[in-house]
Amino acid sequence: MISESLVDISRLQFAITALYHFLFVPLTLGLSFILAIMESTYVMTGKQVYQDMVKFWGKLFGINFALGVTTGLTMEFQFGTNWAYYSHYVGDIFGAPLAIEGLMAFFLESTMIGLFFFGWDRLSRVQHLAVTWLVAIGSNLSALWILIANGWMQNPVGAEFNYDTMRMEMTSFAEVLFNPVAQVKFVHTTSAGYVTGAMFVLGISSYYLLKKRDMPFARRSFAIASSFGFAAILSVIILGDESGYELGDVQKAKLAAIEAEWETQEPPADFTLFGFPDQDDMETHFAVKIPGVMGLIATRSTTEEVTGLIDLKAEHEERIRRGMEAYALLEKMRAGDKSEPTVAAFDALKDDLGYGLLLKKYTENVVDATEAQIKMAVEDSIPHVAPMFWTFRIMVAIGFLMLAMIALSFWSSIRNTVEQKPWLLKAHLWAIPLPWIACEMGWFVAEFGRQPWAIGEVLPTHLGVSSLSMGDLFLSLGSFIGLYTLLLVAEVYLMFKFGRMGPSALHTGRYYHEQKASGAVAAPAQAVKDPA
Amino acid sequence: MDYEVLKVIWWVLIGVLLIGFAVTDGFDMGVTALLRVIGRTDSERRVMMNTVGPHWDGNQVWFITAGGAIFAAWPVVYAVAFSGFYWAMLLVLFALFFRPVGFEYRSKVEDPRWRSAWDWGLTIGGAVPALVFGVAFGNLLLGVPFTIDEFMRSTYTGSFWALLNPFALVTGLVSLLMLVMHGGTYLQMKTDGDLRERARKVSLLAAIVVAALFALAGVWLAMGIDGMVITSTSVDVGGVITPLDKVVEVREGAWLANYSDYPVTILAPVIGFAGLLLTVLMSAANRCALAFVSSSLAITGIILTAGVSLFPFVMPSSSNPSHSLTLWDVVSSELTLNIMFWVAMIFVPIILAYTAWGYYKMRGRLTTDFIEGNKYSTY
Numbered sequence: 001m002i003s004e005s006l007v008d009i010s011r012l013q014f015a016i017t018a019l020y021h022f023l024f025v026p027l028t029l030g031l032s033f034i035l036a037i038m039e040s041t042y043v044m045t046g047k048q049v050y051q052d053m054v055k056f057w058g059k060l061f062g063i064n065f066a067l068g069v070t071t072g073l074t075m076e077f078q079f080g081t082n083w084a085y086y087s088h089y090v091g092d093i094f095g096a097p098l099a100i101e102g103l104m105a106f107f108l109e110s111t112m113i114g115l116f117f118f119g120w121d122r123l124s125r126v127q128h129l130a131v132t133w134l135v136a137i138g139s140n141l142s143a144l145w146i147l148i149a150n151g152w153m154q155n156p157v158g159a160e161f162n163y164d165t166m167r168m169e170m171t172s173f174a175e176v177l178f179n180p181v182a183q184v185k186f187v188h189t190t191s192a193g194y195v196t197g198a199m200f201v202l203g204i205s206s207y208y209l210l211k212k213r214d215m216p217f218a219r220r221s222f223a224i225a226s227s228f229g230f231a232a233i234l235s236v237i238i239l240g241d242e243s244g245y246e247l248g249d250v251q252k253a254k255l256a257a258i259e260a261e262w263e264t265q266e267p268p269a270d271f272t273l274f275g276f277p278d279q280d281d282m283e284t285h286f287a288v289k290i291p292g293v294m295g296l297i298a299t300r301s302t303t304e305e306v307t308g309l310i311d312l313k314a315e316h317e318e319r320i321r322r323g324m325e326a327y328a329l330l331e332k333m334r335a336g337d338k339s340e341p342t343v344a345a346f347d348a349l350k351d352d353l354g355y356g357l358l359l360k361k362y363t364e365n366v367v368d369a370t371e372a373q374i375k376m377a378v379e380d381s382i383p384h385v386a387p388m389f390w391t392f393r394i395m396v397a398i399g400f401l402m403l404a405m406i407a408l409s410f411w412s413s414i415r416n417t418v419e420q421k422p423w424l425l426k427a428h429l430w431a432i433p434l435p436w437i438a439c440e441m442g443w444f445v446a447e448f449g450r451q452p453w454a455i456g457e458v459l460p461t462h463l464g465v466s467s468l469s470m471g472d473l474f475l476s477l478g479s480f481i482g483l484y485t486l487l488l489v490a491e492v493y494l495m496f497k498f499g500r501m502g503p504s505a506l507h508t509g510r511y512y513h514e515q516k517a518s519g520a521v522a523a524p525a526q527a528v529k530d531p532a
Numbered sequence: 533m534d535y536e537v538l539k540v541i542w543w544v545l546i547g548v549l550l551i552g553f554a555v556t557d558g559f560d561m562g563v564t565a566l567l568r569v570i571g572r573t574d575s576e577r578r579v580m581m582n583t584v585g586p587h588w589d590g591n592q593v594w595f596i597t598a599g600g601a602i603f604a605a606w607p608v609v610y611a612v613a614f615s616g617f618y619w620a621m622l623l624v625l626f627a628l629f630f631r632p633v634g635f636e637y638r639s640k641v642e643d644p645r646w647r648s649a650w651d652w653g654l655t656i657g658g659a660v661p662a663l664v665f666g667v668a669f670g671n672l673l674l675g676v677p678f679t680i681d682e683f684m685r686s687t688y689t690g691s692f693w694a695l696l697n698p699f700a701l702v703t704g705l706v707s708l709l710m711l712v713m714h715g716g717t718y719l720q721m722k723t724d725g726d727l728r729e730r731a732r733k734v735s736l737l738a739a740i741v742v743a744a745l746f747a748l749a750g751v752w753l754a755m756g757i758d759g760m761v762i763t764s765t766s767v768d769v770g771g772v773i774t775p776l777d778k779v780v781e782v783r784e785g786a787w788l789a790n791y792s793d794y795p796v797t798i799l800a801p802v803i804g805f806a807g808l809l810l811t812v813l814m815s816a817a818n819r820c821a822l823a824f825v826s827s828s829l830a831i832t833g834i835i836l837t838a839g840v841s842l843f844p845f846v847m848p849s850s851s852n853p854s855h856s857l858t859l860w861d862v863v864s865s866e867l868t869l870n871i872m873f874w875v876a877m878i879f880v881p882i883i884l885a886y887t888a889w890g891y892y893k894m895r896g897r898l899t900t901d902f903i904e905g906n907k908y909s910t911y
Contacts, residue, residue: 055909062636063636063637063640065632065636066632066633066635066636066637067632067633069589069592069632070628070629070631070632070633072596073596073625073628073629074625076596076599076600077599077614077621077625079603079610080599080603080610080611080613080614080615080621081614081615081618081621081622082615084611084612084614084615084685084686085611085684085685087603087607087610087611087614088607088608088611088612088684088685088686089684091603091604091607091608091610091611091864092607092864092865092868093868094603095600095602095603095604095605095607095610095864095868096604096868096871096872098600098603098604099597099600099601099603099604099605099872099875100600100604100872100875101600102593102596102597102599102600102601103597103600103875103876103879103880103883104875104879106593106596106597107590107593107597107879107883107887108883108886110589110590110592110593111587111589111590111593111883111886111887111890112886112890113589114585114586114587114588114589114590114890114894115586115890115893115894117585117586117909118582118585118586118894118910119586119893119894120909122893122894123893162772162865164772164774165684165772165774165865166683166684166774167607167684169864169865169867169868170864170865170867170868170871171867173867173871334682466611466615466618467615467685467686467687467688468615468618472618472619476618476622479622479626483626483629487629487633490633490637491633491637494637494640494641497640497641498640505908506908507908
């Protein structure tokens, strides 16, 4: 039987490498479009300051992008190294979007990024603009395919179990492609990336505005980021991914866990604003509830129910029992009995096979599970509520806080009153980490909330691991943490170095530090003349 | 198209991706492996880095896409090989980590210690993966200790150190030096002066050593390493089968059987040797573009030789030869292979087109003068 600690460390390694990777991805998604917008403005107006903006923000983009590539490499191979059984079991479906990502998106993004940095003197203005847009489109297409893969883990449509090959096989590529969960996730995740890009540019521009240096540069950057960010934050919140929670059992359990909905309420269900969820007693202590709101948000109706965890568990118990029968039939078929009645009986039950496999954690043979083991598997079948409840609330709270900040900045930017609100600028500077926290929380809600499944209702996470030793895992986990942290320190150091330097880093002679060095600026209060 | 044909096509396509990776990413790995060998001054090293600056990232996607394509088309290989070769795979990843950051961060700080540290990082990022890939191929020819149970869960029973056996070290050196040679020919095309001269010497020397080692590996394979043959007659190569559905026997000299059964395949090693010879001649004659083409040919021939020798095997098992992975039984379903085939047919030409455009736009030699004049906007 697979050791539980091996599973835990494998999960920890995957979680850490994915969370690290996701520190860099959102900024790439958002900043690439901001660069494309800035460069479009440059090509349309011909003003030098916009080209400087593309080059300077492009430098920061490059520092971030390098670690995105580095940590992304791991993700492409880690399913094979650490989740070998998973790879075998669902590679027929899951591998396709990953390969397509490489062919359609990653090649485009990576080829164009080279031309973006090195092509300024080799390409015409319009060619270079096209290259920048292709970087943005490439990185966003890349997110699309990854989220199609991830959406399939949450809601595995268009596939069927094949008992001859002992794996899931694709039955409809279109269903995998147009999986509603994947589509909703794509919109939500990329919008979150756009917000990250906007908050990043807003925060650093605020720093220059507060220091009263390179004002025309900072003001324009601020204006572009606040308008782009305003559209993005509305998209994150309004198009959020609530609508995805109606689909599939895993999403239902996730929704119930997020909302700490233990018992199914009369529709429309109340929204628990605050409280302390208690998994053992299956209730939420000190709950502060707003009547009717959750039902409205989650189902967009006043009559549909949001299924509670207690009811979900009851359903899961039935499915685990049917899964045991399915497993018995599978063993019979694997032993050679492929007679029509056996196959027909299996086909009738095979949707519950995954639930049967939940018992593998407790008994290798599944069919001989005791009542106590079945009870434990039922307990396993829903995610832990408290971490889901809290991470979701942190994410949403940050989302609304950013909405308020960006909306105010957008409004002030239009009215040209940003510089009269130093408190807003300070807030933006200190708020730079917020979108990252929200993104990581969102990732946690989506992936921790998928547990106990690697592939929803199909493959339990604990079955997916490779046959490795604990020693291997400890050493690899330690190496990943050590190397990533080392590289992250270098990354943050450069970000601060170039962030502080500002557009002077371009060495054009037009900006603050160089002007100061050459004596052209007497005091910081006296802003550099508009280089445009 | 029937399933059997698709299976063969996917063997070819994976081969194309691996060769595409070695020919494109291979030269930038070779260049960075040489960074401290022939780059004597900071400016020279920067010239070397900047010759591949606009291209290494796109090139690296051949590797990533090969990984994704193996996942999609050969999920069993993706699972068994990457978990079995766990530490070899992680070593490659760890070494590759230093490339994106090395290129991007090195010249952003003036401190010589900072730069020297990243130079080492880039050297490792070029040399280690090149070596490990060769070692892995050597071990495929020797057979890898793994078994598969009835639920298709694989278990690897060897250790990382066992991979570093004499034969695999020879194939590892072939791989490393062939990419060094390739990087050398690229630098001949893209640099000038002393650097170009040193690159020329490296290419010459590396090509000669690779030829000797490649020949040695061939003799070793013929004399000292047993191959494998599928002996069960009932295997339906066009049908839905798993690696457990066949019987395999170990047989002396079986890795050379394809060359006598299908004499046309002898072209693979012939192209390898001819490419190496031409690399020597063209480097000696200072015909740098032709030297680069010859070196690409040599790489293609050498990788093809490994593939043809193993065919139809992909990953032989030394623990239980009948569990060996072959191109007939590791594949995805017919639907997935079909879809991925069309995706590849559409996108590979597009990729080649814009990649070629990128190289065309960035054509020409780089000099230390150029680097010193553009020190804030180059790597």
